Amino acid sequence: MKVLITGARGQVGTALTAACTEVGIQHLGLGHRELDITDGAAVQAVLARERPDFVINAAAFSDVAVAQGEANLCYAINRDGAANLAQACEAVGAGLLYxxxxxxxxxxxxxxxxxxxxPNPRNVYGNSKLEGEEAVREYCSRHLVLRTSWVFSAEGNNFFMRSLERAMSGQPVKGVNDQISCPTWAGHLAIVCVAMLQQVHCNIEPNLWGTYHYSDRGATTRYEFARTIVAQAVQAGLASETQVQAIESADLQNRAEEARQSVLSSDHLFFTFGIRQRGWRQGLKSALEAVRQGQRAA
Ligand SMILES: NC(=O)c1ccc[n+]([C@@H]2O[C@H](COP(=O)([O-])OP(=O)(O)OC[C@H]3O[C@@H](n4cnc5c(N)ncnc54)[C@H](OP(=O)(O)O)[C@@H]3O)[C@@H](O)[C@H]2O)c1
Structure with missing residues (x-):
């Protein structure tokens, strides 16, 4: 089985590359510079040349707050880029995981x-992701849509890294206490994606295609997440005790950031694929270990 990963230098793309390597799956990871998914002709050419069994689209405009002011670019990547991939996958008989x-x-x-x-998105990012899903369902018969939440890893700019960097430099860390969801370590998410594709690949019936949810286990607020990041970082010797402040979404003065409860149930994935949720606190330990190893290597 051969897997092509788009957006391969992002936090999930990096984790997907590592997960494929770990289990010995033939894969090709293409970063933004190697394949721009908004370029339909380039997408078609790469798929016709590489003939993957599956494409995992980890390319995205992923900054929810910035997307409010950059709607055109956000839709071009999250919706039109997804449509390009879906059409190209259909043309070569590949499956697409969006x-x-x-x-x-x-x-x-x-x-x-x-x-x-x-679904009922309330901001540009959410709407662009929904329209991306719809394009995938429309153009690619062999599709998996996998929704997830609050992805973190030691790669890139995410809430975990921002909080950790503040704690490491002795600055107070802030987290809203009116947004509730499940943090998800990119490493766990990548293992789930690979496990899904392996099962689909082995399955004779095409009945596994469709839409699923996966988040790591344990609903929490951003504030509690920040507190746990700091506590584990202190325990791991990466930071000293620092203040963690609870704030409200209204304080962020950003329309994309509202009080919300968006815990995803992962039951359908479990009952269809037998894939269990892993705990985000365990993922946090792994992410902190990755930070420590990065420091050693530097
Ligand atoms: N992060 C979260 O909390 C979260 C939560 C739920 C779902 N997701 C979804 O998970 C997926 C992966 O997100 P992530 O957190 O890994 O995001 P990320 O770290 O921002 O990675 C996205 C990658 O896509 C690349 N990219 C942007 N525009 C592109 C284009 N036109 N063509 C090809 N590549 C392009 C970016 O490259 P450049 O940086 O060079 O532009 C970046 O490497 C996305 O579909 C996202 O919507 C994320």
Whole structure:
């Protein structure tokens, strides 16, 4: 089985590359400079040349706050780029795994969101991801849409790294206490993606295609997440005790950041693929270990 990864230098793309290497899956990871998914002709040419069994799209405009002011670019990448990949996959008979987000939901529901709940995005990013999903379903018969939440890793600019860097430089760390979801370590997410593709690849029936949710286990607030990041970083000897402040989304003065509850239920994935959730606190330990190893290598 051969897997092509787009957006391969992002946090999930990097983790996917590592997960494929770990289990010995033939793969080709293309970063933004090697393949721009908004270039339909380039996407078609690469797929016709490489003939992968599966494409995992980890390329995205992923900054929820910045997307509010850059809607055109956000839609070009998250919706039109997804459509390009879906059409090219269909043309060569490849399956497409499209990573999507809890932001397709409005965040107003008290219970966890299942795949049967109606999306109702409230910002540009969420809407662009929903329209990306719709394009994938429309153009590519062999598709998996995998929604996830609050992805973190030792790569790139994410809440975990921003909080850790502040703690390491002795600055107070802030986290909103009115947004609730499940942090998800990119390493766990990548293992899930690979496990899904391996099962689909072995399955004679095409009945595994469709939409699924995966988040690491354990709902929390950004504030509690920040507190745990600092506590584990102190325990790991990466930072000294520092103050963690609870704030509210309204304080962020950003329309994309609202009080919300967007816990995703991963039950459908478990009952279909037998894939269990891993805990985000365990993922946090792994991410901190990756930071430590990066420091040693530097
Ligand atoms: N991060 C989260 O909390 C989160 C939560 C739920 C779902 N997701 C989804 O998970 C997926 C991976 O996100 P991530 O956190 O890994 O994001 P990321 O770290 O921002 O990585 C995205 C990658 O896509 C690349 N990219 C941007 N425009 C591109 C284009 N036109 N063609 C090819 N590559 C392009 C970026 O490269 P440059 O930096 O060079 O532009 C970057 O390397 C996305 O679909 C995202 O929507 C993320």
């Amino acid at each position: 990573l999507s987000s809890d932001y397709v939901f409005d965040g107003l529901q008290a219970r966890p969101y299942t795949e049967k709940d109606k």
